[in-house]
Amino acid sequence: GNSVTQMEGPVTLSEEAFLTINCTYTATGYPSLFWYVQYPGEGLQLLLKATKADDKGSNKGFEATYRKETTSFHLEKGSVQVSDSAVYFCALSDYVQGAQKLVFGQGTRLTINP
Amino acid sequence: DGGITQSPKYLFRKEGQNVTLSCEQNLNHDAMYWYRQDPGQGLRLIYYSQIVNDFQKGDIAEGYSVSREKKESFPLTVTSAQKNPTAFYLCASSIDTLRDTQYFGPGTRLTVL
Numbered sequence: 001g002n003s004v005t006q007m008e009g010p011v012t013l014s015e016e017a018f019l020t021i022n023c024t025y026t027a028t029g030y031p032s033l034f035w036y037v038q039y040p041g042e043g044l045q046l047l048l049k050a051t052k053a054d055d056k057g058s059n060k061g062f063e064a065t066y067r068k069e070t071t072s073f074h075l076e077k078g079s080v081q082v083s084d085s086a087v088y089f090c091a092l093s094d095y096v097q098g099a100q101k102l103v104f105g106q107g108t109r110l111t112i113n114p
Numbered sequence: 115d116g117g118i119t120q121s122p123k124y125l126f127r128k129e130g131q132n133v134t135l136s137c138e139q140n141l142n143h144d145a146m147y148w149y150r151q152d153p154g155q156g157l158r159l160i161y162y163s164q165i166v167n168d169f170q171k172g173d174i175a176e177g178y179s180v181s182r183e184k185k186e187s188f189p190l191t192v193t194s195a196q197k198n199p200t201a202f203y204l205c206a207s208s209i210d211t212l213r214d215t216q217y218f219g220p221g222t223r224l225t226v227l
């Protein structure tokens with residue numbers, strides 16, 4: 001079945017560093033791809049999405065490009081802030097039994113030090 | 115403000131007791147979902163509902179039950195048959211199950227004592 005693999009965390013960076021969180025997927029067809037962010041003790045917030053190959057999703061300085069040839073959707077940010085500390089989840093949409101479902105990676109915990 | 119609310123934020127239960135988690139949305143979304151999150155793991159789908167009075171099992175439905183009597187409400191009952199219920203439970207909704215973007219509530223942390 002469809003699956004998502006994220007780089008293992010935790011990831012610790014200094015403020016203003018460059019961030020990459022790797023995400024690769026296995027899927028039949030052409031799913032939409034998502035990045036969600038979870039701040040401590042909270043639910044998930046949609047960060048960005050891409051619906052087809054070569055699409056770039058972007059939000060709050062974060063970007064990810066849907067790469068069909070490498071089946072990847074890596075999350076990047078040029079200069080991280082302490083407020084970016086959170087858990088980041090990569091996900092894909094999976095159409096099963098007449099409904100779209102989300103398949104999540106295991107999450108990557110990011111800590112940004114001042 | 116439109117959104118999804120879950121209550122309570124923290125819930126404690128004794129072994130052998132059933133407990134019901136609330137999820138309400140005022141987004142006028144047709145589809146609603148329940149997920150379970152365990153430490154260091156991604157989210158796993160428990161149940162989903164495409165429309166009122168209809169719901170389907172997800173990947174880990176055993177020991178859980180749901181109802182969908184109203185469009186805006188999708189309560190989850192964790193029964194005594196669930197062997198390891200301590201977890202963080204997240205409710206989500208989408209416009210319908212053909213649209214793939216889901217919006218999440220703040221979650222309920224359930225602890226079995």
